Amino acid sequence: MNCINHSTDIAVSQCMYCGKGLCVECTGKFSKPVCQDCVSVFRKKQKRAIVMDILLTFLIGLPVSILLSSLFHPTSPDYKYFLIYLGLGIVPGWKTLSRVTPQMFLFMSLLGWAIYFFIKGILSLFVGLISFPLLMIKNVMILLK
Ligand SMILES: [Zn+2]
Ligand SMILES: [Zn+2]
Numbered sequence: 001m002n003c004i005n006h007s008t009d010i011a012v013s014q015c016m017y018c019g020k021g022l023c024v025e026c027t028g029k030f031s032k033p034v035c036q037d038c039v040s041v042f043r044k045k046q047k048r049a050i051v052m053d054i055l056l057t058f059l060i061g062l063p064v065s066i067l068l069s070s071l072f073h074p075t076s077p078d079y080k081y082f083l084i085y086l087g088l089g090i091v092p093g094w095k096t097l098s099r100v101t102p103q104m105f106l107f108m109s110l111l112g113w114a115i116y117f118f119i120k121g122i123l124s125l126f127v128g129l130i131s132f133p134l135l136m137i138k139n140v141m142i143l144l145k
Contacts, residue, residue, distance in 0.1 A: 004035055043145070050139045057132075061088035064125075089128020092135040094120065096127050 003009040003023035011021025015035040027033045034042075065087025074080040097120060108116065 047143060050143055054136075054139060057088060057091040057135075060091050064088075064090045085132070086125050086129065089132035090121065090124045091128075092131035093124030093126070093128025095135075096131040097124055 001011045001021040003011050003026055004015075004020040005026050006023050009023035009025070012024050013022050013027045013033040014020065015022060015038055016033055017038040018035060020035045022033055022035060026035070030039060065084040068083045068087050069080065072079075072083060074083055
């Protein structure tokens, strides 16, 4: 079998997704042996997922920001912007928490779940202070790639 990109070169590996042959040069192009076509498909899917992620962050985060503003009545503009920032961090914070906490409390009453989600929501706000900018930077860097 020869390389899909270089018809005169012998394939030394195969694309891990579609099985097309890759030469030494093409094998080393990415961290794993993948052909250009599969990389393009993967990047397209990844970008779509990121756009959805950003939309979700704002769709859930903005109402939370509004809720926080109505609860705390910010008097100074700085405080107001901080509350908006805090609210927008709830989705990234929630995701970070879900990643670090094991799946537990599986057998809880409805009240138990309500308390769990409430506490997790509050914690998410604070974790989001760090997760939100980190996730946005990561997403933008992938989108620009
Ligand atoms: Zn492939
Ligand atoms: Zn090649």
